[in-house]
Amino acid sequence: MFEEIVEGFVKGEKRALSKAISFVERFPDKAHLLISEISKKTGRNLISEDIYILGITGPPGIGKSTLVSQLLKRIKGGVILCDPSSVKVEGGAILGDRIRIHIESSSSEENGGKNGVFIRSIGTRGEKGGISVNTNDIINLYILFGFKNIIIETAGTGQTETEISKIADTVILVLSPESGDEIQFMKSGILEIADIIVLNKADRPMADRIYNEIRIALDTAHMVMSGIGKDIKWKPPIIKTIAKDGVGIDELMLAIEQHKDFLKNSNYILEKRKERVERDFVSGLTKKIFEVLENLQIYRKVRNEVLEGKKDPYSAIEEVYKFISQKMS
Structure with a gap:
């Protein structure tokens, strides 16, 4: 049924990776069969600590895609761009910012994933949390293909997208000086969502005020959590950027590396990887059991x-x- 895909995948052909992603999008009920076969052939481990998953989330129109474009000049690997669409998006981006990522990085799947980067846009198709129902399957395909780094950009629904925190090792919450309403909405759960906070478009009016609001929100949340006996080992840094000009990206990369080191030293990456694989196992098993139950x-x-x-x-x-x-x- 998919022997050709598996054969090309094992050979490291990015066209086969593209076809594998299309397969799991079109036939989600058979996705586990394909991924299982690929896993057996490649022998790669889905729980490897060498894999790093970076999530980029935040409201729409604040420069998430421009930020991703800058990161792709420094980080190589597989990229998943979640579009807020009700239809499947198979290859290529449907938004202007997404198209710019493809052009600036010269690394979309259409040109064979040059420069060590492979980009795939997928539609959320109404799924809550800003990610697609196929996201975990595509992550597994990226891991089995050999990518060490995976970047996921959520759709940006304008609401707090907590699903990404279950998947990514590091979550970057992107805000802008125009994000006052979102900051008010996020204050209560900002520590639970973000590992790093980026204030993009930091050259605009109100940037300093918004920066201080975010800092106060973090300090307050930290005091509250400490007051109820929770040990907060990592406090999200706030990084100012002007993504379109590349300003602040070096500081952001430093923060990413620091959080990655923190995760490895605390053994959190392995825990997170096991939790994600366990969710895949339980979810898949539940579906198969229900198929039996229905009969x-x-x-x-x-x-x-x-x-x-x-x-x-x-x-x-x-x-x-x-x-x-x-x-x-």
């Missing part, structure tokens, strides 16, 4: 009783659970 007569009978109002969902769950438990014992 059971007891499930169909009880489901119909719930839909007809003859039985409440909680009693129905208990009835199906008891039936399965008895069969397994």
Whole structure:
């Protein structure tokens, strides 16, 4: 079914990587079969501590894509750009900033992923959290292809996107002097989301004021967390940038390296990798179990009783659970 893709993938052909990503987008129910076969052939480990995943998130229109373009001049690897679309995006970007990433880095999948960078744009298709349902599968394909660094840019829905924190080792929250409303919204959870905060467009009016607001929010959150007995080992630095001119990027790279060292020294990267793989395992297994469950007569009978109002969902769950438990014992 996908022998040609696997063969090319093992040879390191980026065209095969592109086809593999298209496959998992088109046939999500069969994605595990392809990734499993590739994993067996490559022998690469999805839990390797050598892999580093960097997440870029924040409201729309603040220069996330320009920032990614600057980072790609210094970081090589696989890139996932999540577009806020309701349709699949297979290769190529649909937004102006995304197109600029392809041009400036000269590294899109269309030209074979030159300069050690491979870029893929994917649509969120209504998924919450600013990332696509296929994101984890594509990350696994990047790892199995041999990329050591992976960058994920979220769609930027204008809301706090916490899903990226479950995937990325380091999360960069990008804000701008126009982000006053977003900062008010994010204050309560800013420490939980961001490992590094970037104030982009720092040459604009109000930049110093917004910088101070962010710093105060961080200091307050730090005091609150400490007050309830939580040991905060990492406090997010605030980096001022003017991404379009490359200003502040060296300082940002230093902060990224410092956080990476912190994660490795604290053994957090390995923990995060195991958590992500475990989520993949549980999610995939749950889907397969439900496929079996749907074919059971007891499930169909009880489901119909719930839909007809003859039985409440909680009693129905208990009835199906008891039936399965008895069969397994």
